[in-house]
Amino acid sequence: MSTAESTGERQAVWPGDIPKPLAPYSPAIKAGGWLFVAGQLASDFKTGIAEECKQPNPNVGDALRLQSDFVLKNLAALHEAAGMDMRTDVVRIYQWFASRYPGMEAFAEGDTWPRISITPYLETRNLYIDEPRPASTGMGIREDGLLVRNTILEVDMISIERQQGVEKQGFPSPEDVPSPLAGYSPAIRNGDWVFLAGEIPVDWQGDYLSDVHLGEPSGLAREARTNPYFWYGSPIEDQTEYVLQKLEKIAAAAGASLDRCAKATVYLGTPSDFEGMDRVWRRWFDDNPPARVVIPYMGLGGKGSRIEIAMKLLADDSDLSIETIETSDAPEPLGHEPQAVKAGDFLFFSTQMAFESSGALAEETKRHPEFPWYGQPAKRQMHYMLDNVAAISEAAGGSLENLCRRQAFHDDFTWFAETMEDEWASHFPGDKPASTTLRIGGPMVVPGAHILLDLIGYAPGR
Template sequence: MIEISRVTSGNPKPLANYTEASVADGIVFPAGQLASDFKTGVPAEAKKNPAFPYYGSDIKLQTRYIMENLKRTFEAAGASLKDVVKAQVFLTDLNDFAGFDEVWKEYFEVPPPRTTVGTTGLLIKDTLVEIDLIGHTPELGAHKVVTSANPKPLANYSEAVETGGLLFLAGQLASDFKTGVAPEARRDPAFPFYGSDIKLQTRYIMENLKRTLAAADASLEQVVKAQVFLTDLTYFAAFDEVWKEYFKVPPPRTTVGTSGLLIKDTLVEIDLIAYVPKDGMAHEVITSENAKPIANYSEAIAIGPFIFAAGQLASDFKTGVPAEARKHPAFPYYGSDIKLQTRYIMENLKRTFEAAGASLEQVVKAQVFLTDLNDFAAFDEVWREYFKIPPPRTTIGTSGLLIKDTLIEIDLIGVR
C-alpha cells in the first residue's frame, strides 16, 4: 500500500477543509495558494500601501507572498521549488499576467511546465491569482526537461517534464508565438464559411502535443489525464469531434469554461498528464457502475499507484441533472441544490475509486470548479462529510460547465 504523507508548514491555516499538501510515491501535491493570511483577507505585505497607491504592484506583491508560502510548503515536504514539475495559474484579470510572470521567473532557474487561464473568481476578496503546483521529492532524482521542435513560448515555462515515469505537459494553445494564432490554425479570411476555427485550433494543439510526447518517447496512447479550458462552451461539440480522432481509448477529462486565454483569439487550452512506457509500465482503464458520459473520455485511469479520475458533474447523462441531485420543484425552499449536487458527485467518485481498488481516503489532490462562488460554503459542508483528513484542494470560479444547471465539477487524483 502506498503511504500518503500529509504536509503542514508554518504557513497560515486555511478556513476551509483541506490539507496544505500531500506526498505519495515521491510526488508532492500542494493545495492551491492564495495571497491570504486567512484572518484579514489579503494581508498588508501582499498589497500596496493605500497611502502610496502608485508605488508597487498588487499582482507582484501577491505572487511573491504566494511563492514564499509555496517555498515553505515544499520545504516541509523535504523538497524545494527546484522540484516543481507542473504549475497551473488562475488569474482574475489576464492583464495582470506580465507582472505575475516577472516575479515567477525570479523563483525558477528552469521554469516548470505551466497552464495559465482566466478565472471568474477566487475565494478570498481582492485576491488576484491562485497558484497550483505539483512537484517531487529528491528521492526520485533529478527530473528531465522535455523539448521538441514545437514553437517556443514567450513566457517563462518549460514544454514538459518527466519525473518518476510521469510526464507533466504545459498547457497548449494554438499559437506559433510569433503571429498569434498560427495561420494553419485559423480559417482563411477569403473563405469565411469553410472550416471551423475550433477544429483547426484543436488539431494544431493536438499535433504539437504529439510532438511533445514523442520527444519524451511516449505518445497520446500514454495520456492518463486531460483538462480542457474553453472560452465558449458552444465550441465543445466541434472540439470533441476532433478529440476522438486522436484517441482510441480517450483519457479521463475535465472540461470547463474559462474567462480568457493568454493569446488573442485562442479558443481552447489543453493540459495533459501522461507517462513514459518503460519498465513494463501500462495503464488500466477504470469503469464503475456510474452513468456513462455522452462525450469522449474514460471514467478514470490507473497507472502505477496513481488514479486519475475524470472531472465529475451531477448528471445521469440522460435527463441532465437527475431528480436526486436537485430540489423538488414542489418544495423550492427545502434542501440545497449545491449540497445535493455535491453529494451526488461524491457518491459517484466513491464508486470510481472503489472500482480502482481504493477509496476517498486515498485522494491526494482535488480541484473544484464552481459556477458561483456563493455556493462554496454549502459545498464545503458536504465536502467535510466525505473526508476524515481532507486532501489538498484548489477551488476556483468557472464561466460554465457542460451540463445545463450543473453548479460544480470535481476533479480528483488519488493512489491505490
C-alpha cells in the same frame, strides 16, 4: 515548526509558518513520492489580503508582483515542510490570474482574451524556481473568481520527490513547434512520467507587425485559422486539431506519445465548444482515450484561442501500464472519455459533475419545480458526485478517502460553504485532500450543474 501527519503512505503536510486555511482541506498531500499542493492566495486568512500585499497608493508598487512573492514564499515553505525543494522538484504548476475580461458575452462569441500582463508574476517565479522550470498552465479567471477579496493570483503545484538515479529533465519545443514566451518547459520528464504544459493554437507571433490580412487580428497560427469569409469549417475543430498536433510532437521529443496519455485537461472559453472539441478528440483517441476534464470560461494567453490542452503521460520506455476504470455504479462519462484511468499508483478522474448517463443533470439533485425554495441543490450535487467518485475509486482498488487533490470550479461561490464545510468535509474524517476552489460562472457544460471537480487519487497496488 511543521508537521507531516502520516496516514499510511498518504500524508498531510502542515507547515507551521504559513497562514492556515479557513476551509477543511490540507495545505498539501504527499503520496507515492508526489506532493499535491493546495492553491495558495495572498491572504493571512484572518483579515483578508495579507498586510505585505496591501497598497495604500495603487500607483506605487505592483499588486501582482507583491502577491506573487507572498504566494511563492508560502509554496516554498510547504515544500520544505514536506522534505522537498520547490526550486528543483516542481513538475507541474497551475496559475490563475484574476481579470474583468472577458465577460460572459465575449466568451459566448469565442473571445477568451484576458487583456492583462503576467510578466511581474513570471519575473517573481523565476526567483523561486530553477530551470528546467515546470510544465505550466496559466489561466485568466473572472475578477471575482478567487475566494479572498482583492486577491488576483492563485497558484497550485504538483512536485515529485527526488529519487536516486532519476533526473528531472526539461525539453524545449521541437524545431517545427513554436516555442512559448513565458520561460516554462513545454515538457518535463521525471522517471516514468512526462508532463506537457498547456498548449494553445498560437505561433507566439500572430499578426504582430504583420501587414498580411488573415481575418481578425490574433495570435493564432495560420494552420489553426478558419477562413472567416465562407460558411465552411469550425474554429474549435481547427484549433483542437492544431493543438493536438503540437502536443504529439512535444511528447515525442520527450520520449512519450499521446497513446500513453493518462490524463488530459482541456480548457475552453465556452461550453458550446465542447462538442466540436470532442469530435476531434474521437479521431485522435479512437480506442482507450485518456481520463479528461473539460473546464469552460477560461481566459487564455493567446488572443483568438478557444482551447488549451495539457497532459500527463507515461514515457514510452516506462514499465507502468495504463488501466481504464469502468463501473456500472457511476454514470457514463461526458463525451469520449472513461470514468477514470489508473497509472502507476495514481487514479486520474474524468470530469465530475452531477450528471446522469444521458449527460443531463441528475434528477435526484434538482429542486421540485413546485417547491423552488426547498432543498439545497448544490449540496445534493456534491453528495451525488462523491458517491460516484467512491464507486470509481473502489473499482480501481482504492477508496474515496485516498483522494489527494481537488480543483473545484463553481458557477457561484454562494454554494461554497454548504458544499465544502458540510458535504465535502464529512466524507474525509482524516486528512482532507489539497484543494483549489475557483468561481467560473455558468451555465456549465451540464446545464444546472453548480460544481465541476477535477480529482486525483492515490491507489497503490492492484
